Amino acid sequence: MRVPGAKLCTAALLLCATLSAAAPAKKKGSGNINIIDVIIKLGSFRDLRTVMENAVTGVVSPKACSICAAATGMLFDYLDSGRSSNGLVKLIQGACAFLKIANPDACASVIDMYKLKAEGSAEAAGSPVKVLHISDTHYDPEYEEGSNGACADPICCRAHNGAPASAAARAGKWGHRGKCDIPLRTLESALQHAAEKNQASGSDLSSPHGPCAQSSTRGG
Structure with missing residues (x-):
């Protein structure tokens, strides 16, 4: 499913703004963004609300980028x-649910998908290899042409x-x-285009690909 990235960044930003007060002080010139920088970037809560509303339709603005950079x-x-x-x-996850960015189940499952699973590095082995990386395909087996693309559910x-209320x-x-x-x-x-245009030695497929189970609002 699609939980707007700017909305998740906003949740993280509002949460971390509170937590940062208890964090150890950073040395001047460390490059970290402090709370004053964040407030300046946000400008106003009206701007913040506009960013969150636009994110639902996939609009990425400079303001949205500033919010995500500050949150990161x-x-x-x-x-x-x-x-x-x-x-x-x-x-x-708690901030996502509290701010009603999505329902609690969707907040828990989507954010958990990006949790660090393992870390480390591998040694270089021989000459470079060209690999085609395919990510975030977001295939929905229930997608139906002509249906409502502006519904109130997490995924439409x-x-x-x-039925859609308008042609748009x-x-x-x-x-x-x-x-x-x-x-x-x-x-x-x-995938057909990738196969024809990319001369790769192999491919790497990473998630997410299909909608989360919690994204469907039907009974059962």
Whole structure:
């Protein structure tokens, strides 16, 4: 499913702004973003609300980038202070649900997908190899052309979302900008293009690919 990136960054920002007060002071010139920098970047809560609303339809503005950059800096400050990554995940999940960015189940599952699983490095082995990295395909087997692409659910463009209220909200043949993933035909076309245009020795597939189980609002 699509939980708008700017909204998640906003949740992290508001959470870390509070936590940063308890973090050890950073040396001047360390490059870390402090709370004063964040307030200046946000400008006003009206700007913040606009960024969050636009993020739903996939609009990325300079203001959204500033919010994400500030949030990222504070997340690193939090981890650098010695706190655990698992604790950070739980705090962001709580902030996501509290701010009603998505329902609690969606907040928990989506944020958990990005939790650090392992870390380390590998030694270079011989000559460079060209690898095609395919990520975030967001294929939805329930995508239906002509369905509502502007629904109130976490993910739209499905038959149970009802009819669109306008032509602009109608799910297209290849996809729809907003809270929708893509149909199979779009994924197949993209993979066919990649196979024809990229001379890679191998490929690497990383998630997410399909919508989360919690994204469906139907009973059962």
